[in-house]
Amino acid sequence: xxxxxxxxxxxxxxxxxxxxxxxxxxxxxxxxxxxxxxxxxxxxxxxxxxxxxxxxxxxxxxxxxxxxxxxxxxxxxxxxxxxxxxxxxxxxxxxxxxxxxxxxxxxxxxxxxxxxxxxxxxxxxxxxxxxxxxxxxxxxxxxxxxxxxxxxxxxxxxxxxxxxxxxxxxxxxxxxxxxxxxxxxxxxxxxxxxxxxxxxxxxxxxxxxxxxxxxxxxxxxxxxxxxxxxxxxxxxxxxxxxxxxxxxxxxxxxxxxxxxxxxxxxxxxxxxxxxxxxxxxxxxxxxxxxxxxxxxxxxxxxxxxxxxxxxxxxxxxxxxxxxxxxxxxxxxxxxxxxxxxxxxxxxxxxxxxxxxxxxxxxxxxxxxxxxxxxxxxxxxxxxxxxxxxxxxxxxxxxxxxxxxxxxxxxxxxxxxxxxx
Amino acid sequence: xxxxxxxxxxxxxxxxxxxxxxxxxxxxxxxxxxxxxxxxxxxxxxxxxxxxxxxxxxxxxxxxxxxxxxxxxxxxxxxxxxxxxxxxxxxxxxxxxxxxxxxxxxxxxxxxxxxxxxxxxxxxxxxxxxxxxxxxxxxxxxxxxxxxxxxxxxxxxxxxxxxxxxxxxxxxxxxxxxxxxxxxxxxxxxxxxxxxxxxxxxxxxxxxxxxxxxxxxxxxxxxxxxxx
Numbered sequence: 001x002x003x004x005x006x007x008x009x010x011x012x013x014x015x016x017x018x019x020x021x022x023x024x025x026x027x028x029x030x031x032x033x034x035x036x037x038x039x040x041x042x043x044x045x046x047x048x049x050x051x052x053x054x055x056x057x058x059x060x061x062x063x064x065x066x067x068x069x070x071x072x073x074x075x076x077x078x079x080x081x082x083x084x085x086x087x088x089x090x091x092x093x094x095x096x097x098x099x100x101x102x103x104x105x106x107x108x109x110x111x112x113x114x115x116x117x118x119x120x121x122x123x124x125x126x127x128x129x130x131x132x133x134x135x136x137x138x139x140x141x142x143x144x145x146x147x148x149x150x151x152x153x154x155x156x157x158x159x160x161x162x163x164x165x166x167x168x169x170x171x172x173x174x175x176x177x178x179x180x181x182x183x184x185x186x187x188x189x190x191x192x193x194x195x196x197x198x199x200x201x202x203x204x205x206x207x208x209x210x211x212x213x214x215x216x217x218x219x220x221x222x223x224x225x226x227x228x229x230x231x232x233x234x235x236x237x238x239x240x241x242x243x244x245x246x247x248x249x250x251x252x253x254x255x256x257x258x259x260x261x262x263x264x265x266x267x268x269x270x271x272x273x274x275x276x277x278x279x280x281x282x283x284x285x286x287x288x289x290x291x292x293x294x295x296x297x298x299x300x301x302x303x304x305x306x307x308x309x310x311x312x313x314x315x316x317x318x319x320x321x322x323x324x325x326x327x328x329x330x331x332x333x334x335x336x337x338x339x340x341x342x343x344x345x346x347x348x349x350x351x352x353x354x355x356x357x358x359x360x361x362x363x364x365x366x367x368x369x370x371x372x373x374x375x376x377x378x379x380x381x382x383x384x385x386x387x388x389x390x391x392x393x394x395x396x397x398x399x400x401x402x403x404x405x406x407x408x409x410x411x412x413x414x415x416x417x418x419x420x
Numbered sequence: 421x422x423x424x425x426x427x428x429x430x431x432x433x434x435x436x437x438x439x440x441x442x443x444x445x446x447x448x449x450x451x452x453x454x455x456x457x458x459x460x461x462x463x464x465x466x467x468x469x470x471x472x473x474x475x476x477x478x479x480x481x482x483x484x485x486x487x488x489x490x491x492x493x494x495x496x497x498x499x500x501x502x503x504x505x506x507x508x509x510x511x512x513x514x515x516x517x518x519x520x521x522x523x524x525x526x527x528x529x530x531x532x533x534x535x536x537x538x539x540x541x542x543x544x545x546x547x548x549x550x551x552x553x554x555x556x557x558x559x560x561x562x563x564x565x566x567x568x569x570x571x572x573x574x575x576x577x578x579x580x581x582x583x584x585x586x587x588x589x590x591x592x593x594x595x596x597x598x599x600x601x602x603x604x605x606x607x608x609x610x611x612x613x614x615x616x617x618x619x620x621x622x623x624x625x626x627x628x629x630x631x632x633x634x635x636x637x638x639x640x641x642x643x644x645x646x647x648x
Contacts, residue, residue: 001529001530003518003522004515004518004526004529004530007515007516007517007518007522008515008517010517011516011517322513323513323515326509326513326515327527327530328474328498329472329474329501329507329509329513330502330507330513330526330527330573331498331501331502331503331527331528331530331531331577332502332526332527332530332531333495333498333499333502333530333531334494334495334498336530336531337530340530413474413475414474415469415474415475418474418509418513419465
């Protein structure tokens with residue numbers, strides 16, 4: 001039986017191949033849409049996971065979330081440094097890290113922040129150590145630089161007409177472990193270095209009695225921040241009301257309740273507080289709509305393809321009347337004829353489905369890889385249990401669809417078929 | 421081997437006033453031979469179709485031995501034909517993409533597993549039919565060889581009857597003669613009743629009994645005495 005089906009398919013290999021390819025492409029379309037949407041959703045959800053609450057100046061919530069989570073370059077309005085001071089002292093906050101965007105190096109974002117955020121992103125570094133002086137940097141896992149390398153930050157991005165800061169070159173001191181987020185592409189530097197490079201050294205007039213991570217008792221530091229930045233100056237991660245303006249603060253609240261209360265409090269005339277995950281969920285709703293639309297188109301394509309294949313096979317059965325009649329005449333039982341015609345089409349549909357799965361998976365994988373290399377956000381391309389039921393549906397449909405020409409073959413009278 | 425008994429058989433097609441076949445009575449003893457001739461449209465093919473159970477009869481009965489196949493439902497008719505009637509057709513109806521051997525065993529294989537010994541029988545039948553290489557793809561054989569393979573296929577299930585519909589008409593004279601010889605020889609050797617529709621006088625001659633159809637009726641029945 002199988003031998004006959006295969007011999008028959010070999011005989012019509014052009015047509016068989018066309019049917020397989022048609023099915024494969026239409027299946028690949030829906031597979032790719034489903035997988036890709038899931039990959040983007042999961043990937044960005046995981047990327048947002050590390051950022052519970054983002055506080056920024058009043059403006060666009062989406063912009064604030066996207067900038068913080070994906071380090072999307074965009075001019076965020078600055079908010080008063082006093083907000084950072086208040087957050088840092090708030091007992092409900094386990095840490096509040098300022099992030100200063102705007103600079104880049106080789107197309108990678110240079111982000112000013114504090115050691116607290118580095119520790120939060122990568123509790124243990126892949127290599128090296130956290131920055132301890134103004135002129136030091138920690139790089140994300142995907143940044144292709146070695147420890148000790150020099151980074152010349154550029155204001156803005158090269159392709160948008162930025163200029164290089166000649167005043168300071170950072171030295172790479174450490175590398176974070178991979179986080180699967182956009183921060184893997186980032187270069188993290190002390191926030192104060194960023195401020196000073198941009199002439200925002202309001203604290204120049206103040207002598208701070210605080211050193212790195214040590215709240216009290218550290219040696220006082222004398223800063224000379226005209227335009228010159230002292231790369232060897234020690235860190236100062238204490239922020240007061242005189243702190244310069246910052247685009248955003250990443251906040252790690254102690255409890256869920258604190259998170260909601262903080263968000264409530266910092267939604268005001270001048271500041272904005274968002275849960276990035278929530279903002280992304282809203283974006284996914286839009287993304288989900290797009291997915292539904294694409295999927296509907298893909299399924300409609302499949303329906304058209306199936307209808308076309310049905311037409312072709314029914315015509316094909318017509319063209320094979322003699323062969324089918326002869327099979328019956330020479331003693332093949334009707335069930336064998338039915339099984340042959342059904343089996344041939346079912347086999348083609350199944351082969352097309354399998355090929356389509358592979359193509360769709362490959363396409364989603366390639367798209368995810370391209371996206372990941374552009375954003376560093378790891379996009380997991382994976383099948384889930386829900387896909388199994390889709391596959392079952394397809395199999396059931398394939399069984400039903402291939403029954404149609406088989407039934408039409410059964411209705412042929414062998415004598416009439418032989419006469420044809 | 422099976423005897424054929426036809427009684428009050430009538431075949432009508434929709435839209436035609438007169439029956440295309442009308443046979444009051446025809447008896448062919450088991451192991452006997454019968455040649456059927458007649459102009460085209462005389463009802464020869466219809467007769468073949470009804471005695472092989474490819475088409476149901478409008479009225480009357482066709483019996484092979486104790487089985488009245490005109491009373492069997494389609495599925496049982498198919499099964500009876502598969503088990504007892506070896507068919508050889510003018511156009512061979514072999515299946516490209518399969519070898520000579522695979523073509524011989526195909527109908528049996530599509531119905532059930534090959535019985536022990538059937539493989540050897542298939543190879544033996546091919547050999548005595550003059551097919552040297554059973555594994556040769558069917559489409560590379562000559563027309564004469566193709567019909568020989570078809571004959572071997574018809575004989576595989578040890579049928580009690582062989583029905584051949586113009587078995588030599590699409591072959592040239594010499595090859596046709598050889599195929600005709602093969603059919604008659606094998607039918608005798610297997611002890612099968614032989615029914616042949618043919619225009620070939622040499623083949624008619626070899627079979628002995630000969631009926632002529634015209635307008636669906638038997639107008640001549642010659643050689644009955646010798647055959648019976």
